[in-house]
Amino acid sequence: MIDDDPPPGKPPTVAPAAPKGLSGRTGLSYDNKHLQKHLPDTPEAAKLLKKGDAAHVFTDEVTLRRGEAEIIARGKSTGVVRGTERYGLRFDEPVGYRIDPVTGNKLPLHDGELTLDPTTGKYHLMPRTRPAT
Numbered sequence: 001m002i003d004d005d006p007p008p009g010k011p012p013t014v015a016p017a018a019p020k021g022l023s024g025r026t027g028l029s030y031d032n033k034h035l036q037k038h039l040p041d042t043p044e045a046a047k048l049l050k051k052g053d054a055a056h057v058f059t060d061e062v063t064l065r066r067g068e069a070e071i072i073a074r075g076k077s078t079g080v081v082r083g084t085e086r087y088g089l090r091f092d093e094p095v096g097y098r099i100d101p102v103t104g105n106k107l108p109l110h111d112g113e114l115t116l117d118p119t120t121g122k123y124h125l126m127p128r129t130r131p132a133t
Contacts, residue, residue: 022072022087022114027121030068034124038064038096049101056109056127058096067095067112068125075114085116088128096127 022028037044038057045055058064067089075087094108109127116123 021077022075022116028072028116029122031117031122031124034126035064038124038126045099049099052101054101055099056096056129057099058125058127059094063095064125067091067127068114071112071114071125075112078113083117085118087114087116088112098127098129 036042037048037055039045039061040057040059045057048055058067070091071087071089075089078086078088080086089112091110091112094110095112096109097106098109099106107129109129111128111130112125113128114123114125
């Protein structure tokens with residue numbers, strides 16, 4: 001809520017600021033516990049599929065790392081979801097794919113999302129069909 005007309009002598013009330021961009025932030029580190037579930041042909045990705053969940057995987061680790069650098073440099077905040085800051089970027093070429101747990105079909109994914117825990121500075125990346133809600 002923004003108070004456009006505060007009482008005399010009182011400063012206006014401003015809505016909380018959106019999360020700041022990532023470029024130039026210090027203390028950030030990749031949370032490796034999520035790495036393997038977003039890479040193809042790993043036991044962690046297979047576990048998701050076996051549970052009946054789709055696996056969102058990058059083409060390979062090189063593509064994941066390139067996406068990481070691009071999102072840190074140019075990613076836009078997509079808001080805060082479940083207590084984590086989200087930053088996304090759409091790529092011209094697919095960066096990964098969504099594997100359907102039933103058919104095994106692969107849907108190309110052009111979006112990358114970085115999920116940041118603001119309390120620890122740890123983040124991880126995933127290819128997405130769209131920003132998280």
